[in-house]
Amino acid sequence: MAQVSNADIASAFEQIADLMEILGKDPFRVNSYRKVARVVGDCPADVGAMAQAGQATDLPGVGAGSAKKIVQFVTTGKIEVLDELLAKVPPKLPELLEVAGLGPKTIAKLWKQADVVDKDSLAQAIGDGRLLSIEGIGPKKVQQLRKALEFAAQAGGRLRLDEATEYAARLVAVVAAIDGAESPTAAGSLRRGRETVGDIDILCTTAGRGRAAKIIQAFVQTKQLEIDKVIGAGQTKASIVLAGGVQVDLRVVQGGSFGAALQYFTGSKAHNVRLREIAVNKGLKLNEYGLFEGDRQLAGRTEDEIYQALALTPVEPELREDHGEIDAAGQGRLPQLVAIDDIRGDLHMHTTASDGLESIETMVAACRARGYAYMAVADHSKSQVQANGLDAARLAKHHKAIAAAASGIRVYFSCEVDIFKDGSLDFDDDVLATLDMVIAAPHSALSQKRHDATARIIRAIENPLVKVIAHPSGRLINVRAGMELGIEEIAAAAAANDVALEINAYPLRLDLRDTHVHAVVEAGAKLIINTDAHTVGHLDYMHYGVLTARRGWAKAADVVNTYPAAKFEKWMQR
Numbered sequence: 001m002a003q004v005s006n007a008d009i010a011s012a013f014e015q016i017a018d019l020m021e022i023l024g025k026d027p028f029r030v031n032s033y034r035k036v037a038r039v040v041g042d043c044p045a046d047v048g049a050m051a052q053a054g055q056a057t058d059l060p061g062v063g064a065g066s067a068k069k070i071v072q073f074v075t076t077g078k079i080e081v082l083d084e085l086l087a088k089v090p091p092k093l094p095e096l097l098e099v100a101g102l103g104p105k106t107i108a109k110l111w112k113q114a115d116v117v118d119k120d121s122l123a124q125a126i127g128d129g130r131l132l133s134i135e136g137i138g139p140k141k142v143q144q145l146r147k148a149l150e151f152a153a154q155a156g157g158r159l160r161l162d163e164a165t166e167y168a169a170r171l172v173a174v175v176a177a178i179d180g181a182e183s184p185t186a187a188g189s190l191r192r193g194r195e196t197v198g199d200i201d202i203l204c205t206t207a208g209r210g211r212a213a214k215i216i217q218a219f220v221q222t223k224q225l226e227i228d229k230v231i232g233a234g235q236t237k238a239s240i241v242l243a244g245g246v247q248v249d250l251r252v253v254q255g256g257s258f259g260a261a262l263q264y265f266t267g268s269k270a271h272n273v274r275l276r277e278i279a280v281n282k283g284l285k286l287n288e289y290g291l292f293e294g295d296r297q298l299a300g301r302t303e304d305e306i307y308q309a310l311a312l313t314p315v316e317p318e319l320r321e322d323h324g325e326i327d328a329a330g331q332g333r334l335p336q337l338v339a340i341d342d343i344r345g346d347l348h349m350h351t352t353a354s355d356g357l358e359s360i361e362t363m364v365a366a367c368r369a370r371g372y373a374y375m376a377v378a379d380h381s382k383s384q385v386q387a388n389g390l391d392a393a394r395l396a397k398h399h400k401a402i403a404a405a406a407s408g409i410r411v412y413f414s415c416e417v418d419i420f421k422d423g424s425l426d427f428d429d430d431v432l433a434t435l436d437m438v439i440a441a442p443h444s445a446l447s448q449k450r451h452d453a454t455a456r457i458i459r460a461i462e463n464p465l466v467k468v469i470a471h472p473s474g475r476l477i478n479v480r481a482g483m484e485l486g487i488e489e490i491a492a493a494a495a496a497n498d499v500a501l502e503i504n505a506y507p508l509r510l511d512l513r514d515t516h517v518h519a520v521v522e523a524g525a526k527l528i529i530n531t532d533a534h535t536v537g538h539l540d541y542m543h544y545g546v547l548t549a550r551r552g553w554a555k556a557a558d559v560v561n562t563y564p565a566a567k568f569e570k571w572m573q574r
């Protein structure tokens with residue numbers, strides 16, 4: 001039997017939905033497949049196993065038909081309906097879905113009206129002007145597709161959170177410098193703190209009437225940015241492509257609609273659909289201009305007043321994924337999320353003793369400068385040969401050096417000890433016992449399947465000397481998927497053994513990921529947010545970890561490095 005991950009199931013259902021839409025099938029059914037894809041993709045439990053146990057229909061939106069398809073997929077590696085749909089379209093047509101700006105409906109038109117059947121024929125059709133004969137496709141759209149096709153060919157097409165954050169900071173500064181532009185803000189999935197970001201949405205307001213178009217013009221003509229292409233520049237909206245292929249949309253909105261626009265363009269789509277339903281049920285209309293009763297605007301200046309007018313507690317952007325936050329907001333039981341100011345220490349960083357770039361002294365001074373009460377130096381263990389991992393003798397010497405460098409801040413002596421394939425560790429217990437804090441982490445055999453990976457991590461958790469599991473899945477964003485984990489079992493083991501599961505804040509990792517964090521919080525297990533810094537600058541990655549924690553509904557009490565020094569010490573000693 002093939003092992004099928006939740007991600008595999010989700011993408012199969014997403015593909016069914018796309019193909020049905022291309023073939024012009026009932027939109028209601030298309031949406032129900034999309035819902036299944038989303039629910040399965042976000043589910044912490046092994047949905048394949050659930051389906052085989054007859055429990056998949058417990059998941060919201062998963063009916064008997066979908067459950068049957070999941071069982072079919074798990075047992076045979078195929079879904080009959082999907083194969084039938086695939087047989088009805090040209091074999092490489094689905095790859096066009098990877099091109100930004102191309103949805104199933106447009107693909108259907110390209111295929112039927114211009115014989116576009118894959119990326120190559122799309123490039124050809126763009127070149128020979130054939131696309132312009134299609135209804136609804138003008139020169140602007142063709143230009144946009146040309147650009148998107150190039151971008152899709154280059155990268156996966158999505159920026160990491162840190163890359164997007166840097167772009168957004170620059171864009172916000174550029175807009176802020178334009179005469180008349182006020183309150184420039186990044187919206188979209190970046191504002192929700194998602195681990196990757198497609199394009200960047202910036203909003204601003206303006207007080208003066210008629211100024212919007214001037215702001216748009218100033219933006220597309222700025223010399224502060226390397227603009228590769230201006231896709232559009234209208235009265236209130238500009239779309240540009242920066243060198244490197246990142247698309248940016250700037251919208252200038254009236255102050256009275258700023259909150260509504262920010263809410264609308266922050267998304268997620270699923271969250272906004274739910275919000276609009278609530279408005280409709282109250283006889284109101286919600287859009288990017290405000291909340292309306294007939295023509296009268298009831299709210300729109302701030303996001304908070306929109307939520308409040310819908311009888312909801314305002315929802316933090318990181319929670320807006322339709323993962324239960326709307327019900328919680330209606331019942332006044334949204335969590336008080338952990339914030340960057342709650343963090344009192346960073347417990348995973350490297351020095352020149354292994355593969356870090358700075359001395360112990362430099363890292364200690366940098367943590368002190370950040371106002372932390374405590375920190376831990378955790379260089380690699382001996383199996384990490386390429387990272388200059390420490391053997392027992394070097395580790396003992398390192399311990400003395402750390403003790404000598406500690407001043408003005410509590411410095412714990414730690415080590416990032418490899419977890420082998422079978423869950424055993426890189427050092428014997430007598431060496432581990434010399435450490436203040438054992439951080440265990442998987443670095444090899446990361447293609448292990450869910451069952452083995454879960455057993456591996458749980459065995460490490462059950463070692464009484466282990467206090468933290470670092471980057472538990474070993475994934476690297478846009479590089480490798482890492483191990484699929486049975487996060488609920490792992491969280492239960494962590495709770496039972498008082499071991500903290502790390503949210504590695506290094507933006508290439510963000511591991512645990514958001515949905516894992518949610519499962520850990522639900523299980524009552526503890527989290528720890530660490531940067532895994534290899535330089536002083538990396539210590540500033542902490543906020544990416546905090547964003548990920550917030551996306552997983554974590555409160556300060558769920559995160560051990562928010563504890564005051566004495567409480568943290570007590571937790572360490574337990």
Ligand SMILES: [Zn+2]
Pocket residue numbers: 416441443470471
């Ligand atoms: Zn590591």
Ligand SMILES: [Zn+2]
Pocket residue numbers: 348349350416532
């Ligand atoms: Zn590390």
